[in-house]
Amino acid sequence: xxxxxxxxxxxxxxxxxxxxxxxxxxxxxxxxxxxxxxxxxxxxxxxxxxxxxxxxxxxxxxxxxxxxxxxxxxxxxxxxxxxxxxxxxxxxxxxxxxxxxxxxxxxxxxxxxxxxxxxxxxxxxxxxxxxxxxxxxxxxxxxxxxxxxxxxxxxxxxxxxxxxxxxxxxxxxxxxxxxx
Numbered sequence: 001x002x003x004x005x006x007x008x009x010x011x012x013x014x015x016x017x018x019x020x021x022x023x024x025x026x027x028x029x030x031x032x033x034x035x036x037x038x039x040x041x042x043x044x045x046x047x048x049x050x051x052x053x054x055x056x057x058x059x060x061x062x063x064x065x066x067x068x069x070x071x072x073x074x075x076x077x078x079x080x081x082x083x084x085x086x087x088x089x090x091x092x093x094x095x096x097x098x099x100x101x102x103x104x105x106x107x108x109x110x111x112x113x114x115x116x117x118x119x120x121x122x123x124x125x126x127x128x129x130x131x132x133x134x135x136x137x138x139x140x141x142x143x144x145x146x147x148x149x150x151x152x153x154x155x156x157x158x159x160x161x162x163x164x165x166x167x168x169x170x171x172x173x174x175x176x177x178x179x180x
Contacts, residue, residue: 007070014075014123017115021075021088024060028076028084032056035086035104044141045102046165066091077103077116088116090124095174097130101147108143114150121151125179132179136161136172148175 014021024032033051036059042049047059059074066072072091076084086103099120101113117135124130135153137144148155153175161172 008067008073010067012073012075012123013081014119016119016122018079019112019115019119020078020081021116021119022078022081024063024074024076024084024087026060029053029056029060031084032059034106035084036102038105040105041102042166043168044138044144045100047102049166075120077101077112085112086116088113088120090120095134096176097124097128097133099124099133099135111150113143113147117147117151117153121177130179133177135175137175138170139173151177153177 011023012021013023030053033053033056036047036055037049037051041047041051048055063072063074066074070092072089074087074089077086077088078084084104085107086101089100091098091100099117101116103112121133124133133153134156135144135148137148139145154177156174156176158174161174163170
């Protein structure tokens with residue numbers, strides 16, 4: 001299967017680890033700013049800041065285009081299919097199948113990101129045939145390092161990914177988990 005050209009399903013809902021990962025909907029636009037308009041998210045992720053209703057609309061539209069293109073899927077992290085508590089992203093890239101995540105400040109400390117990463121990793125292995133799933137994160141981001149560790153990922157011996165985003169330099173480590 002050529003994962004770079006095949007599209008994702010039009011609708012996706014994944015359940016496991018006490019979570020339901022589901023598509024973002026129009027009804028979620030109002031809650032997205034309270035999840036993503038936060039200094040931690042602005043600092044550690046490429047999510048735009050400030051994150052207002054216009055940014056939410058742009059993100060939802062971009063999510064839909066990336067899915068149509070077969071490049072990425074962004075799913076709301078929920079406990080019951082209802083109110084979003086964060087987001088998990090799966091992106092097909094030349095480096096491999098990459099995951100990313102963000103949890104709203106009011107919902108942190110509950111293991112949501114690690115559980116969402118485990119559910120999305122299982123989807124990547126079982127449904128997409130990925131041989132390895134990777135996380136790219138900064139070593140200084142202790143919360144993301146904890147998520148990677150809790151989800152069973154290991155730091156890979158590969159060069160750092162360096163660049164600049166939002167006016168600040170970054171150096172990303174690559175963490176990986178191979179298909180069982």
